[in-house]
Amino acid sequence: MGITPTLFAVVALIAFSFQFMSVSMGLGYGTVLTPVLLIIGFAPLQVVPAVLLSQFVGGVIGGVAHHRVGNINLDFRRDDRLIKERLRGLGYLPRSRDAKVIFILAICGAIGALVGVFCAINIPKLALEIYIGVMVLTIGILILVRRHREGALSWKKLIGIGLLGSFNKGISGGGYIPLVTGGQIISGREIKSSVGSTTVAVTFTCAVSFLGYVLIKGDIYWALVAAASIGSVVAAPFAAMMVKRIGAKRLKLAIGIATSLLGALTIAKAFFL
Numbered sequence: 003m004g005i006t007p008t009l010f011a012v013v014a015l016i017a018f019s020f021q022f023m024s025v026s027m028g029l030g031y032g033t034v035l036t037p038v039l040l041i042i043g044f045a046p047l048q049v050v051p052a053v054l055l056s057q058f059v060g061g062v063i064g065g066v067a068h069h070r071v072g073n074i075n076l077d078f079r080r081d082d083r084l085i086k087e088r089l090r091g092l093g094y095l096p097r098s099r100d101a102k103v104i105f106i107l108a109i110c111g112a113i114g115a116l117v118g119v120f121c122a123i124n125i126p127k128l129a130l131e132i133y134i135g136v137m138v139l140t141i142g143i144l145i146l147v148r149r150h151r152e153g154a155l156s157w158k159k160l161i162g163i164g165l166l167g168s169f170n171k172g173i174s175g176g177g178y179i180p181l182v183t184g185g186q187i188i189s190g191r192e193i194k195s196s197v198g199s200t201t202v203a204v205t206f207t208c209a210v211s212f213l214g215y216v217l218i219k220g221d222i223y224w225a226l227v228a229a230a231s232i233g234s235v236v237a238a239p240f241a242a243m244m245v246k247r248i249g250a251k252r253l254k255l256a257i258g259i260a261t262s263l264l265g266a267l268t269i270a271k272a273f274f275l
Contacts, residue, residue, distance in 0.1 A: 010229045013039070017056055017233030024057075025064040025241035027257050028183030028197050029264060030138075031057050035230070037271070048223040052230045054212040060234030061205035067242035068198035074100040076202070100199050103160060103191070107182065107203035110164030112210070117169055131272035134170055134177040139265025141184035145258035148188055149251070159189035168207055178204055180261050187257070193250045197257075198242070 005013070016038060024031035032053045039049040069076040077098035085095055096105050163185035170177030179200055186196035216222065245253065 005225045005229065009042075010225065013042075013226065013229035014233035014236075017060075017230040018237040019233075021057075021060045021064075021234040021237040022241045022244075023260070024179055025060070025068075025201050025238050026197070026244045027253075027260050028179055028200055029260055030177060030179045031060070031234070033177060033180070033264065033268070039226075039230075044223075044226060048226055051212055051215045051222050052226040054208045054215070055227050056230035056234040058205050058208040058212060059231050060238045061201050061208065063235050064238035064242055065198065065202035065205070067239040068194075068201060068245070071242055071246040073194040073242060073245050074198035074202075076104075077101050078105075099155075100195055103155075103186070103195075103199045104203045106157070106160060107164040107167075107199070108206040110161055111168040111203065111207045114165040114168030128272055131268060135265050135268030135270075135272060137166075137170075137265070138177065138180045138184075138268060139262055141181055141188065142258050142260070142262030142265055144188045145184050145254060145261060149254045149258060155186075155190045160186065160191075163189065164203075178207065180264055184257065184261050187254065193254045193257070194245055197245055197253075201238075201242075 017035060020029070020031050020035045020038075023029040023034075036049055036053050039052070040046065044052075065074070065076065068074045075098040078096045078101045081095045081097040081102075085093075096102050163182055167178045167182040167185070170181060182203065183196050183200045186199065187193055191199075248256075
């Protein structure tokens, strides 16, 4: 399918809207943008690389914006004190807590995505969509039920969340951001840090996946990539500023409702679309 100037602007606007929701509320950019572009008429092999690269560039800009407004602290310098005192076998561990979370999620992302790609060929599409929908819906409900509770971050839960989210990304191309953002929140992580860290962490998976498409497929529809990327990049800093300004309790409520709706819609799509 070709892309006219009007369609280019429409795609950019749609990407802007979905990236704004993704960077501000942890909704799945690829989870919602991919089916919309398919409905418009683009081919799957045109859509997926465009979604991956636009999510990558939007995530990079969004992560920098989250850092600059104070939602997260991206200090990736080596944490010499912790390594010397407790983790002597590790050659590198970043200094700030947010950077540590992103580092762990990136490692889990590589492992989970590879396992997911391997399993994708053996999982029926209907079962896959129901599985992701139920999981995202459950996360949303748990956020709403536990929104008044506070707790300490569990690193073991974070590793499990990272592996499961990247597994979802590997088998379906979506289901990462809602699960990883919501999973961090219910495991005790601060709300704004959860959103910002996930925005950065997902870029690693997107970059590797896009490079895989370039090496294997080679023929990328760059006009669609450009349209989606422009919308994604423009939206990212505005979304980060909204996260900074909105209260944590209201943000948690909004994420809980939005995540629950996304899970319910995914289940409905599996049966009716």
